[in-house]
Amino acid sequence: MTSVPPCARAPVPPLLDVRDLTVHFTRHAGLFGARAEVVQAVSGVSLAIGRRETLGLVGESGCGKTTLARAVLRLVEKTSGTVLFDGQDLHALPPGELRRTRRRLQIVFQDPYASLNPRMTIGRAIREGIEIHGLAAGAEIDRRVYALLEEVGLPADAFDRYPHEFSGGQRQRAGIARALAVEPELLVCDEPVSALDVSVQAQVLNLLADLQARRGLSYLFISHDLAVVRHVAPRVAVMYLGRIVEEGPAEELYERPRHPYTQALLSAVPVLDPATRRPRIVLPGDPPSPVNPPAGCPFHPRCRHPGKDETCATVKPQLTERGPGQRVACHKASGAAREALREERHA
Amino acid sequence: MSEPVGPDGTPQRPRTADAEPGTARSPAPPANSGPMTARSPAPPADSGPAATASPAPLLEIADLRVTFAIDEGIARAVDGVDLTVRSGETVGLVGESGCGKSVTALAVLRLVEHPGHIAHGSRVRFEGRDLLALTERDMRAVRGDHVGLVFQEPASALNPVLSIGSQVAEVVRAHQHATRSEARWRAVELLKAVGIPDAEKRADHYPHQLSGGMRQRALIAVALACRPRLLIADEPTTALDVTIQAEILELLDDLQRQLGMAVLLITHNLGLVAERTQRVYVMYAGQIVEEAPTDALFRESAHPYTQGLMAAVPRLDQPRRRLAAIPGQVPPATAWPPACRFHPRCPLAFERCRTEMPGLLSAGDARRARCWLVEGGGHGGTEAQGHGGAGGPRR
Numbered sequence: 001m002t003s004v005p006p007c008a009r010a011p012v013p014p015l016l017d018v019r020d021l022t023v024h025f026t027r028h029a030g031l032f033g034a035r036a037e038v039v040q041a042v043s044g045v046s047l048a049i050g051r052r053e054t055l056g057l058v059g060e061s062g063c064g065k066t067t068l069a070r071a072v073l074r075l076v077e078k079t080s081g082t083v084l085f086d087g088q089d090l091h092a093l094p095p096g097e098l099r100r101t102r103r104r105l106q107i108v109f110q111d112p113y114a115s116l117n118p119r120m121t122i123g124r125a126i127r128e129g130i131e132i133h134g135l136a137a138g139a140e141i142d143r144r145v146y147a148l149l150e151e152v153g154l155p156a157d158a159f160d161r162y163p164h165e166f167s168g169g170q171r172q173r174a175g176i177a178r179a180l181a182v183e184p185e186l187l188v189c190d191e192p193v194s195a196l197d198v199s200v201q202a203q204v205l206n207l208l209a210d211l212q213a214r215r216g217l218s219y220l221f222i223s224h225d226l227a228v229v230r231h232v233a234p235r236v237a238v239m240y241l242g243r244i245v246e247e248g249p250a251e252e253l254y255e256r257p258r259h260p261y262t263q264a265l266l267s268a269v270p271v272l273d274p275a276t277r278r279p280r281i282v283l284p285g286d287p288p289s290p291v292n293p294p295a296g297c298p299f300h301p302r303c304r305h306p307g308k309d310e311t312c313a314t315v316k317p318q319l320t321e322r323g324p325g326q327r328v329a330c331h332k333a334s335g336a337a338r339e340a341l342r343e344e345r346h347a
Numbered sequence: 348m349s350e351p352v353g354p355d356g357t358p359q360r361p362r363t364a365d366a367e368p369g370t371a372r373s374p375a376p377p378a379n380s381g382p383m384t385a386r387s388p389a390p391p392a393d394s395g396p397a398a399t400a401s402p403a404p405l406l407e408i409a410d411l412r413v414t415f416a417i418d419e420g421i422a423r424a425v426d427g428v429d430l431t432v433r434s435g436e437t438v439g440l441v442g443e444s445g446c447g448k449s450v451t452a453l454a455v456l457r458l459v460e461h462p463g464h465i466a467h468g469s470r471v472r473f474e475g476r477d478l479l480a481l482t483e484r485d486m487r488a489v490r491g492d493h494v495g496l497v498f499q500e501p502a503s504a505l506n507p508v509l510s511i512g513s514q515v516a517e518v519v520r521a522h523q524h525a526t527r528s529e530a531r532w533r534a535v536e537l538l539k540a541v542g543i544p545d546a547e548k549r550a551d552h553y554p555h556q557l558s559g560g561m562r563q564r565a566l567i568a569v570a571l572a573c574r575p576r577l578l579i580a581d582e583p584t585t586a587l588d589v590t591i592q593a594e595i596l597e598l599l600d601d602l603q604r605q606l607g608m609a610v611l612l613i614t615h616n617l618g619l620v621a622e623r624t625q626r627v628y629v630m631y632a633g634q635i636v637e638e639a640p641t642d643a644l645f646r647e648s649a650h651p652y653t654q655g656l657m658a659a660v661p662r663l664d665q666p667r668r669r670l671a672a673i674p675g676q677v678p679p680a681t682a683w684p685p686a687c688r689f690h691p692r693c694p695l696a697f698e699r700c701r702t703e704m705p706g707l708l709s710a711g712d713a714r715r716a717r718c719w720l721v722e723g724g725g726h727g728g729t730e731a732q733g734h735g736g737a738g739g740p741r742r
Binding site for chain 2: 060061167169170197198199200201202203205206209224225226227228230231232234250251254264265266267268269270271272273274275276277280282283285286
């Protein structure tokens with residue numbers, strides 16, 4: 001899907017460079033909203049995506065992945081940190097320039113209705129972006145719309161039809177066409193296939209792969225589905241409670257996960273082969289609230305690592321290089337950790 | 348002899364004799380000679396875990412048809428489904444949205460709502476009793492008492508203005524003539540058994556005060572309150588995160604072992620089917636298109652639709668590859684294609700597929716597929732043979 005090997009991104013500056021990004025919200029809770037609480041949705045996240053590259057971002061609900069996506073597009077304001085897109089700090093741009101730059105990053109949502117007005121024909125929805133950004137004029141606009149419909153695999157008569165007339169998969173194609181209309185360089189895909197049936201999901205994933213190859217797009221591909229992410233992303237980051245806990249080449253991460261959370265997550269996914277019953281790491285309890293994250297390692301209250309100790313409960317682990325392109329935020333992560341865990345499970 | 352004790356020390360109270368409703372549940376099923384009850388006394392000779400189950404099926408669905416009269420026409424949501432669950436067995440019913448799998452579940456419990464209609468001639472038998480012939484009152488006793496149901500969305504299945512403890516207690520009281528305090532005690536025990544921490548306190552919580560995983564546990568407690576023989580679980584973990592899903596499924600496994608309960612697991616998730624079931628039915632466009640022991644299905648599926656699904660699923664245990672998508676869309680239930688309903692999307696379709704609907708044909712080894720390509724197996728008809736005939740989906 002991409003031609004850039006994961007670790008060859010050092011010399012060229014990345015297209016998207018997120019540095020130490022933090023997004024906290026104030027939420028009013030309690031009776032009449034008297035009690036204000038701070039939701040620490042994203043805490044000190046750094047990640048980079050090169051041109052034509054796909055970064056997969058995996059995490060469970062409430063881990064902050066959607067807030068991160070929105071902050072990358074500056075759909076929500078950051079609390080601190082920087083989001084550099086092609087060298088420009090998005091969160092520091094004045095409104096006019098922001099709009100011009102934003103054309104270059106687009107988002108595809110899980111629910112295409114979020115980006116398609118139900119009372120607007122598909123054709124008009126796609127036209128809109130082209131017109132707003134003045135990318136074409138006159139008859140050229142409609143020519144482009146028809147070309148886009150064809151590119152995403154929709155029939156030409158979709159132009160005059162409304163979103164409700166289409167199936168989920170076709171609506172998602174329309175959502176993608178609308179995002180592509182303004183010729184973006186980076187697509188943020190937030191659970192783009194999660195609402196789709198398996199057979200249709202494969203169609204849309206293949207379409208995204210084709211578009212990347214043809215247009216040289218970069219993807220930030222967000223999903224809760226680890227198998228889907230493995231299929232689209234050569235490099236994957238795992239998020240837990242607002243932080244990246246592990247990041248690395250997909251092969252490494254899926255075959256030799258180092259963070260105990262990644263290990264648990266992977267072990268929980270049912271495998272399509274009744275013959276292999278893998279040992280499962282069952283995590284005790286629910287994820288803690290981002291309003292009041294635990295001190296030290298955010299994962300420590302549920303962590304099953306045999307070497308867990310006082311440090312984990314008091315000191316926040318930093319993402320540190322543990323191999324080529326592989327970063328892990330765990331005090332105890334090492335090659336030996338997984339083996340230790342496996343022994344414990346067999347004991 | 349002390350009471351059996353669960354893994355966490357929870358007493359597993361045996362059903363009291365007087366809790367049995369006075370209906371004709373006992374020894375001989377009503378005399379009838381429907382084709383589905385005329386089964387040989389010996390267990391079917393298929394290998395695998397299912398072979399240890401008792402010979403008499405717990406649930407037998409035969410020729411189930413459910414139609415919905417809607418603006419677009421008559422939707423034949425379930426169109427001639429045959430399905431059997433033996434006691435203690437876990438059976439998967441898998442398919443994509445709109446295939447009719449959930450409507451099948453609702454029909455078993457007679458919960459299909461207007462404008463839905465269970466067609467005349469459909470048969471649903473539970474422990475030999477014809478559920479479609481029961482009075483509404485007797486049917487209520489079957490729901491909850493003998494057959495539990497767990498939905499995908501616990502938030503909508505629980506009553507938002509009742510504490511979870513009282514919802515569980517309500518079921519206990521309704522079905523087991525327990526006193527108020529007895530029922531409350533049982534409710535707390537059940538909440539403990541489904542792994543809700545601090546159950547005494549949580550029993551007083553309302554559904555909105557619980558996380559999704561905890562709500563699903565509470566719903567399972569409601570479904571299991573009367574120790575049903577059969578649990579119908581319709582996408583029980585689809586709304587949950589994968590780590591929570593794993594926990595809930597382990598819980599269901601434990602409870603199933605303790606209660607000796609059968610489970611009909613309805614899902615779109617092939618991974619869950621592979622991991623949790625002994626036998627599988629695959630549904631497409633209102634019909635069963637394939638039936639097989641789970642191991643056999645995942646080793647080599649016989650129906651092109653099943654094969655297509657398997658190839659379309661991204662797999663955790665495989666590196667990146669281009670997924671084989673099934674072309675086209677699932678047709679609407681008001682306009683199923685003629686003849687084989689999968690033929691417009693089938694890469695292997697030939698002339699006969701377009702003109703004549705295949706029955707469920709035997710593909711050997713307790714497998715059946717609704718596909719002309721398995722006809723080499725020899726047997727037509729729609730009755731399970733469970734024989735080890737040669738021939739199969741060799742292509």
